[in-house]
Amino acid sequence: MDNMIFELKNVYFSYLGKFPALNGIDIKIQKGQKISIVGANGSGKSSFLQILDGLIFADSGSVNFYGRELNEKNFNDDKFCRSFRQKVGFVFQNPDVQLFCPTVQEDIVFGPLHLGVEKKLIERRLERLVSILGLQGLLDRIPHQLSIGEKRKVAIASTLIIEPEILILDEPTAGLDPLTTRHIIDLLIDTGASGKTIITATHDLHIVEEISDIVYVFGCEKKIASFGKASCILNDMELLKANNLLHIHSHRHKDTVHVHSHRPSGQGGASSIGLDTHIDHH
Ligand SMILES: Nc1ncnc2c1ncn2[C@@H]1O[C@H](COP(=O)(O)OP(=O)(O)OP(=O)(O)O)[C@@H](O)[C@H]1O
Numbered sequence: 001m002d003n004m005i006f007e008l009k010n011v012y013f014s015y016l017g018k019f020p021a022l023n024g025i026d027i028k029i030q031k032g033q034k035i036s037i038v039g040a041n042g043s044g045k046s047s048f049l050q051i052l053d054g055l056i057f058a059d060s061g062s063v064n065f066y067g068r069e070l071n072e073k074n075f076n077d078d079k080f081c082r083s084f085r086q087k088v089g090f091v092f093q094n095p096d097v098q099l100f101c102p103t104v105q106e107d108i109v110f111g112p113l114h115l116g117v118e119k120k121l122i123e124r125r126l127e128r129l130v131s132i133l134g135l136q137g138l139l140d141r142i143p144h145q146l147s148i149g150e151k152r153k154v155a156i157a158s159t160l161i162i163e164p165e166i167l168i169l170d171e172p173t174a175g176l177d178p179l180t181t182r183h184i185i186d187l188l189i190d191t192g193a194s195g196k197t198i199i200t201a202t203h204d205l206h207i208v209e210e211i212s213d214i215v216y217v218f219g220c221e222k223k224i225a226s227f228g229k230a231s232c233i234l235n236d237m238e239l240l241k242a243n244n245l246l247h248i249h250s251h252r253h254k255d256t257v258h259v260h261s262h263r264p265s266g267q268g269g270a271s272s273i274g275l276d277t278h279i280d281h282h
């Protein structure tokens with residue numbers, strides 16, 4: 001089927017054969033879908049994305065990309081590997097993994113130069129991304145000396161500049177200020193509107209409604225606990241609670257500590273708070 005990009009059947013993966021990360025994942029990802037992956041720390045989100053990107057390989061089960069198995073043998077085939085890397089862009093959770101050039105500009109243009117994209121086109125794409133992500137003034141800097149948020153923006157630019165048809169992002173907005181987060185959401189919406197497939201793991205639940213048409217919740221058992229439309233998932237309090245996805249606030253009045261949990265929804269802020277539980281501790 002031409003529209004089927006990724007098809008995973010009963011995928012298990014553990015690190016070094018002893019630290020389980022994925023316990024039986026079944027998922028089909030079709031062309032053009034916008035998918036968010038949410039879940040508690042350690043629920044397997046990053047491992048899942050790395051399986052999709054061929055960075056690690058399943059211990060058992062099957063992972064297919066356009067009907068071809070993603071295994072070491074196929075990645076050793078230069079032609080397959082090059083075409084896969086051209087089609088699939090990956091933004092790591094840890095931007096340090098991605099940045100290795102002496103300057104920011106070299107880091108951003110490394111991918112397209114390596115893939116033989118025309119220089120004029122690279123310049124145009126660079127100019128656009130620099131303006132959207134506010135990277136002016138950083139282009140001559142040493143990537144490793146940047147702040148974490150700045151590094152993340154450079155890592156995102158270095159992936160988007162390739163204009164891959166499938167974009168996999170691991171926590172793209174973690175640690176970014178609200179305005180930059182907004183710009184990245186807009187960039188993802190624009191990219192998605194052009195028919196690209198976007199798969200995002202995130203803890204920022206307030207962004208998932210805008211960037212995804214389907215949300216997968218990875219549970220503590222390191223498999224899919226539930227999936228559905230963002231609006232349904234974000235309103236399922238029991239599901240959110242069971243998977244550490246409820247926000248907890250506590251504040252003190254005299255001798256009383258008030259603890260509120262609330263679902264994350266809408267574009268942030270107190271206006272989106274729907275109180276669920278209210279516990280007083282004396
Ligand atoms: N390099 C590694 N070596 C050993 N175990 C690992 C390694 N990376 C991850 N794990 C384990 O695999 C499991 C899944 O980790 P993963 O990073 O995929 O979770 P995650 O959902 O992305 O978490 P987070 O929200 O903290 O980013 C965890 O139990 C973790 O301890």
Ligand SMILES: [Mg+2]
Pocket residue numbers: 045046047093170
């Ligand atoms: Mg992770």
